[in-house]
Amino acid sequence: MIKIRGLVKNTEVKGREVPVLNDVTFSLPKQGLIVLTGSDRLAIKTLLRVIAGLSEFDSGEVIVNDNALVEMTEQERDLYRNTDLGIIFRDSKLRPEMTVYRCLELALNIQDWEDKKAEDTWERIHAILEAAALEEFEAMPISKLSKTGRRLVMIARALEKDPKIVLAEEPTADLEEDIAKEVMTTLKEASKTRLVIVATEEPKLASRYADHKLCAENGQFVEEKRISVGSIMPPDDLSESITVEEKRKNTRESEKILPQRYDVKARKLPVRDRIRLSGMFRKERKGLVFMVILALVAALLLVYCACFDANKTLKGYFEKYQPETLTGVVKVTDASDDDSWTKDINRGSYYLDRVETLAQETGHPLIPTVQTWATHRNRGEATNTRCDITLAAITETQQAAFPVTEGHFPENNSQIALTDYMAGELGASLGDDIMTSLGRFSVCGIISTDHAEYGLAEKLTSQRNGDFASYFLKYRYAIGVMRKEAFVSHMEYQDYLELPYVLPFGGETPAAFLNKPVSDGVVGALSLLQEDQFRVGRMPEKPNEVLVSANMAWMYDISLKMNEGEAHYSFLDIHDPDYHEYYSSYLSMAEFFPDGITVVGVYSDDVPADYLIADEIFEKICERHLDYYYFDEYLLDCTDMTDYTALLKSAEKLDIRFKEPYAEGVYYIKDTLHGALPVVWAIAGFLGIIAILILESYFRVTTRTNVDYIADLRILGVTRKDISKIFTVNALDIALTCVVLTTLLSLGVMAAFNLLFASELSERYYNVLTWTMPMTLLLVAVAVVILVMNRVIVKRKMQAVSKESV
Numbered sequence: 001m002i003k004i005r006g007l008v009k010n011t012e013v014k015g016r017e018v019p020v021l022n023d024v025t026f027s028l029p030k031q032g033l034i035v036l037t038g039s040d041r042l043a044i045k046t047l048l049r050v051i052a053g054l055s056e057f058d059s060g061e062v063i064v065n066d067n068a069l070v071e072m073t074e075q076e077r078d079l080y081r082n083t084d085l086g087i088i089f090r091d092s093k094l095r096p097e098m099t100v101y102r103c104l105e106l107a108l109n110i111q112d113w114e115d116k117k118a119e120d121t122w123e124r125i126h127a128i129l130e131a132a133a134l135e136e137f138e139a140m141p142i143s144k145l146s147k148t149g150r151r152l153v154m155i156a157r158a159l160e161k162d163p164k165i166v167l168a169e170e171p172t173a174d175l176e177e178d179i180a181k182e183v184m185t186t187l188k189e190a191s192k193t194r195l196v197i198v199a200t201e202e203p204k205l206a207s208r209y210a211d212h213k214l215c216a217e218n219g220q221f222v223e224e225k226r227i228s229v230g231s232i233m234p235p236d237d238l239s240e241s242i243t244v245e246e247k248r249k250n251t252r253e254s255e256k257i258l259p260q261r262y263d264v265k266a267r268k269l270p271v272r273d274r275i276r277l278s279g280m281f282r283k284e285r286k287g288l289v290f291m292v293i294l295a296l297v298a299a300l301l302l303v304y305c306a307c308f309d310a311n312k313t314l315k316g317y318f319e320k321y322q323p324e325t326l327t328g329v330v331k332v333t334d335a336s337d338d339d340s341w342t343k344d345i346n347r348g349s350y351y352l353d354r355v356e357t358l359a360q361e362t363g364h365p366l367i368p369t370v371q372t373w374a375t376h377r378n379r380g381e382a383t384n385t386r387c388d389i390t391l392a393a394i395t396e397t398q399q400a401a402f403p404v405t406e407g408h409f410p411e412n413n414s415q416i417a418l419t420d421y422m423a424g425e426l427g428a429s430l431g432d433d434i435m436t437s438l439g440r441f442s443v444c445g446i447i448s449t450d451h452a453e454y455g456l457a458e459k460l461t462s463q464r465n466g467d468f469a470s471y472f473l474k475y476r477y478a479i480g481v482m483r484k485e486a487f488v489s490h491m492e493y494q495d496y497l498e499l500p501y502v503l504p505f506g507g508e509t510p511a512a513f514l515n516k517p518v519s520d521g522v523v524g525a526l527s528l529l530q531e532d533q534f535r536v537g538r539m540p541e542k543p544n545e546v547l548v549s550a551n552m553a554w555m556y557d558i559s560l561k562m563n564e565g566e567a568h569y570s571f572l573d574i575h576d577p578d579y580h581e582y583y584s585s586y587l588s589m590a591e592f593f594p595d596g597i598t599v600v601g602v603y604s605d606d607v608p609a610d611y612l613i614a615d616e617i618f619e620k621i622c623e624r625h626l627d628y629y630y631f632d633e634y635l636l637d638c639t640d641m642t643d644y645t646a647l648l649k650s651a652e653k654l655d656i657r658f659k660e661p662y663a664e665g666v667y668y669i670k671d672t673l674h675g676a677l678p679v680v681w682a683i684a685g686f687l688g689i690i691a692i693l694i695l696e697s698y699f700r701v702t703t704r705t706n707v708d709y710i711a712d713l714r715i716l717g718v719t720r721k722d723i724s725k726i727f728t729v730n731a732l733d734i735a736l737t738c739v740v741l742t743t744l745l746s747l748g749v750m751a752a753f754n755l756l757f758a759s760e761l762s763e764r765y766y767n768v769l770t771w772t773m774p775m776t777l778l779l780v781a782v783a784v785v786i787l788v789m790n791r792v793i794v795k796r797k798m799q800a801v802s803k804e805s806v
Contacts, residue, residue, distance in 0.1 A: 001027065001028065001029060001030050001064075001065065001066075001195075002027065002028040002051065002062070002063070002064050002165070002195065003027045003028075003061070003062075003063040004024055004025060004026055004027070004060070004061070004062050004063075005025050005059070005060060005061045005063075006023055006024075006025055006059065006060040006061065006338055007021050007023070007024040007047075007050065007057055007059075007060035007062060008021055008022060008023060008057065008058045008060050009021040009046060009050065009056075009057040010058055011054070014358070018377055019219045020042055020043055020046045020217030020219055021043055021046055021050070021060075021220075022218065023060075023220065024047065024060070024219070024220060024221055025223060026131050026214070026223070028195055028197070028212075029195065030194075030195055031189050031191060031192060031193060031194055032195060032211035032212065033188055033191035033194055033196045033198060033209055033210055033211045033212075034195065034196065034197045034198070034210065034211065034212045034214065035198050035199075035200060035206040035209070035210035035212070035213045035214070036048075036197065036198065036199040036200075036211075036214050036216060036221070036252070036746060037199070037201065037203060037206050037213065037214070037215055037216070037224075038214075038215040038216035038217050038221075039202060039216070039217060040217055040218060040219060041201075041216075043170075043216040043219050044073070044198070044199045044216045044220070045169065047216075047221070048089075048167050048169055048197070048199060048401060049065070049226065050062060050069070051165075051197070051623060052081060052085060052087055052167055052715070053069055053077035053080055053081060054081075054714065057070075062078070062086070062536060064165070066162070067080075070655075074719075074720065075719065078266070078717050078718070078719040078720070079266045079717070080716075080717075081714070081715065081716070081717035082110055082111060082266040082716070082717025082718075083111065083161075083163075083264045083265065083266055083717070084163055084164045084165055084167050085163050085166075085167060085717070086157075086158030086161050086163035086165070086166040087158060087166075087167045087716075088154050088155055088158045088161055088166070088167065088168040088169060088171050089167075089169045089173065089174060089715060090169045090170040090418075090739055091156060091708070092708070092710040092711065092712050092715060093711075093712060094142045094150060094153065094154065094275070095142060095143055095709055095712075096141065096142050096143035097142070098140055098141065098142055098276075099138070099139050099140060099142070100129070100134060100137050100139070100140055100142065100145070100153055100675060101125060101129075101138045101139060102276070102438055103142060103153055103157060103392065104123060104128065104129070104153070104157050104160060105125060105717050106273060106277075106716065107157050107161055107689050108121045108124060108125070108160065108161070109269065109270050110266060110267055110268070110269055110716065110717060110718060110722075111161065111234060111264050111265070111266065111267065112264070112265045112266070112267040113263055113264050113265065114263060114358055115215070120534045123443050124160055125160065126138075127160075128156045128159060128160040129156065129178070130283070131154075131156070131159075131499065132152050132155065132186075133152075133527065134149070134153065134156060136405065137149060142152050142380070143710075146177055147174055148176070148179055148419070151171070151174075151175060151183075152179075152183075155168070155171060155183060155186070155187075157716075159186070159190055161264075162264065162335045162458045163194065164194050164195065165188065165194060165195045165196075166190060166191075166194060166195070166196040166197065167197050168187060168196065168197065168198045168199065169199045170199060170200060170428075171183055171184075171187065171198060171200070171201060172184060172200065172205060173201075178806050180202075180205065180266065181205075182659065184198075184205050184208070184209045185209075186499055187209070189210070190210045193435065198210075198294075200383075217602050219252065219507075231758050239337050240739075241663050262589045262600055266717065266790065268719075268722060269718055269719075269722040269725070269726070273730045274722070274725055275729055277713075277726045277732035278727070278729040278733055280413075280725050291573045291694050292698075292734075292738055293737075293738050293741050293742055295687045295688075295690050295691040295693060295694065296687075296738055296742040296779075296782060297745045297746050298683075298687050298741050299684050299687040299691065299778070300389065300746050300775055300778055300779070301740050301746060301749060301750075302680050302681075302683055302684040302687070302743060303675045303684050303774055303775065303778055304491040304746075304772060304774065304775055305680050305696055306673070306680045306681055306684065307772060307774040308669065308670055308673050308674075309772065310666050310667060310669075310670040310739075311645075311648040311649070311652060312770070312772075313666050313766075313768055313770065314644070314648055314662075314663055314666055315640075315644045315645060315648055315661075315668075316656070316766060316767070316770070317662055317766045318638075318641075318644045318647075319644060320547070320766055321766075322638075322640050322641075323638050323660070324399070324401065324637075324638055325367065325634055325635035325636060325638055325657040326635070326636045326638055326647075326658045327633045327634070327636070327657040327658060327660065328355045328358060328633075328634060328636060328651065328659070329656065329658045330354055330355075330654075330655060330656055330657075333665050349578060349638050352634075353637070354654045354655070354656055355634050355654075355656060357648075357650075357654055358636065358647075358651055358654055358656055359636060360405070361646070361650040362636075362646055362647050362650055363639050364636055364638060364641065364647075365395075365397065365398050365636075365637050366573060366634040366635065366636060366637070367392050367393070367394050367401070367634065367635040367636075368392070368393045368484070368487075368489070368633075368634050368635075369390050369391060369392045369393070369479075369632060369633050369634065369635055370390070370391050370393075370438075370632045371388065371389075371390055371394050371632050372388070372389055372390075372391055372437040373386060373387070373388055373389065373436060373437055373440055374386070374387055374388075374389040374422075374426060374434045374435065374436045374480070375426075375434065375435040375436075376426040376427055376428050376432060376433075376434050376435075383625075385659075387422070387425045387426055387478070388473075388478065389415075389422060389436065389479070389480050390478055390479050390480070391436065391438070391477050391479075391481075391482055391695040392479050392480070392481050392482070392635065393482055393483065393486070393487055394481055394483075394484065394709075395484060398637060401637045401639045402417070402447045402479075402481050403447065403448050404417055404445040404446065404447055404448075405420075405446055405447070405448040406430060406445060406446035407430045407443075407444050407445030407446060408444055409444070409445055409481065410444055410445075410482050410483045410486070411444070413482075413483055413485055413486035413489045414439075414440070414441060414442055414444060414486075415441060415442050415443075415444040415478045415482070415483075416434065416441035416442065416444065416445065416481065417443070417444055417445035417446070417447055417480065417481040417482075418434075418443055418445075418479075418480050418481075419446075419447045419448075419449050419477055419478070419479050419480075420447060420448055420449055421449050421477035421478065421479060422478050422479065423443070425478070425592070426749075428443050429443065430443055430444070430445070430446065431443065433587070435717070438486070438487070441480075441482065445481075446471070446482060447743060449477050449481070451655060461640050466493050470717075471660055471661050478788075485776075494652070505701065515634060522608065522609045522610045522611075523610070523611050523612075523613060523621060524607065524608065524609025524611070524612050524613075524618065525612065525613065525614075525615045525618040525619075526539075526540065526547070526612050526613065526614060526615055527615055528607055528608070529547070529607060529608060529612055533599075533603045533604045533606055533607055534547075534601065534603050534604075534786075535550060535602045535603055535604055536601060536602040537599075537600050537601030537602060538600050538601055539600070539601060540600055540601070540613075540614060541600075542598075543614050543616070544593055544595055544596065544597050544598060545597070545598045545599075545600045545614075546597050546598070546599060546600070546612060546613050547599070547600065547601045547602065547603050547609055547611070547612040548601075548602055548603075548610065548611055548612075549600055549602070549604070549607065549609070549610050549611075550602055550603065550605050550733075551601060551605050551610075552610050552611070553599075558602070569578050570661045592617055592620060592621055593617075605793060607752065632670055633659065658751060662766065664732040665757060666768060669768060691698075692785065692789070695734075695789055696789060696793065697787055698734075699727070699731070699789060699790050699793040700793055701796060703727070703793070703794060704732075710723060711745045724791075724795060727790055727794040728787070728790060728791065728794075730790070731787050731789075731790030731791075732787065734786055735783040735786040735787060736783075738782060738783070738786070739782065739783055740777065741778045742782075746775070747771070750767070750769040750771075751767050752768055754767045754768055779805070
């Protein structure tokens, strides 16, 4: 039974309130067919929505089954629509992709009754399909049905719930006459056991089937004529004239349409239906989701670049290829240049102190090396074979790093042990002599390089190009082992020293000094000079007096200046006094001649030196040179290295970088990325904002564009909470899609980069770009943001959308 007293509802039109329902008062029986007709269509439509609990009203009272709608909570109104109401609204839209069976099943899935089974749902759906002549359309999508078919499906869905009240708005609109009659006949049969309220503009149908007829005019409803015994106005005089016998008869006849069901209860929307329905909020906005994925891929890679961990990458590489030795290189910044630049420091106490510290921290010894050339001499006769060679000066404690398979380690300064690779290059065997830039050596042993990388070295031999090939030839295979004392003895034997990058002379003013520095000079001791080699001037008598070669004297007009008297010059101290801490590629002669030098004589070019200085000063320079400058690089023995983490951490702390092609590439990437770090973060932040705006637009627009379908769910009695959960499933689906596709695309981009990088390493492959924890955290954060945004936006929009739509 429905009782309505003093119902008033106004709406605002152009700033003023217009009455829609104006003091509506009447009562409706528990069963029968009530027809609403008349010219005021807005009042009829509004009244149906008020009775359905879908529209608020300003004042009055609406009581349904002794329950006042105004006192019901939202959940109670959802329950009321679910169990007591069957609603057929003209503007309702069914999901086009759902089949007829799924559409009918949805209405029953949110209902429960005693001993309910899956077979009950199946039987009830097929019973209503048969009653509505829709059996053959069971598996057909709604989109392929005609308007008539869709209307029949909506009517069947309303009746299959066995509701106590049926609200039908224009159920026969746009239907053919014979089908319209069938529809009204069905509703008439249903009205024998329940209340059916039909709003229609067809007076003939109303007169033929109605038990009571209300006409809407100017916001009020007037009973047009009495069709059956009993009036529906006023509510206090309601009289139901249907006898008990008629009720029993009507009940038996109504069972022809559907079997009766009692004690119907509401239930939550099943998870499978949430998943199924979530698709309706996804398909319309695929482009936006695709844009989010692209933005995430870009942001992910940018964040990776900003968090690039060179040590982690190198650790994996070292563990995979197990290098026997690593060459450390200190990176420093030249503060004397306005535009700071980095340079490799491979000589000097600054370098030596740090690599020695690295060796002490990791417990692995250093092996000094020098790059030179070698020529094979067989039985004293020189051959045409010539090859660069890296000589490693080792002590007895370091011999384990070089396994000798033939012969033995050097026992004196004239012996050398070659790798089998270098012996093959030189065509040398045990007992043969080879000539290097440091002197002549006898081959006393062969060092084995018989391991997995030997084949790669052979291949690289024929290629002879690329840093990778040079590295392996120089540091892994082209090695000759000699005693450390051999370096010193051969240097002393030669009695002259070629200073690397040395700038010994310089002028401070045009009147007293040379116009440009004398460069790349070879310094020797006065003991090298023979009497017949002296040309002009006198022999040095003081520590700061020196002789120059005829070529150098001619090149810098020193002879002309000597004719005018003694030529005095000050060494240009071109570097900081603590040069060895920052500029150890250079040897400042000012350290040994603080008061400058005086050129007192010239000698012939037969002497293998450009400058001759006092023997005691030469010894000091030689000692300094041997201690800090002679060895090109130091190999860190990694033969038994098991944990590279400590090595890399120590190297990072000491600002030491390993000179190896792969490592140099990784360092280059790190420097490039970190140099652009502010720009990288700015771009990543911008893309993140774009992605958030796109997602916000997706949820907001998707909610609004699906107003009709949300309304259809509300009509069924699906709670707003369950509809929000459908959106949550949709958001979870989007989050998973974004995470999975973003991960796959990012891995694809990283794989392409790794392959490109690996192509430069000649068959040696290891990933430079690898998945990192920041990338995982970013994806998790994205998924959380999607779910939170969905929750906030949908919760805010759902109430407004629900009211607008129904």
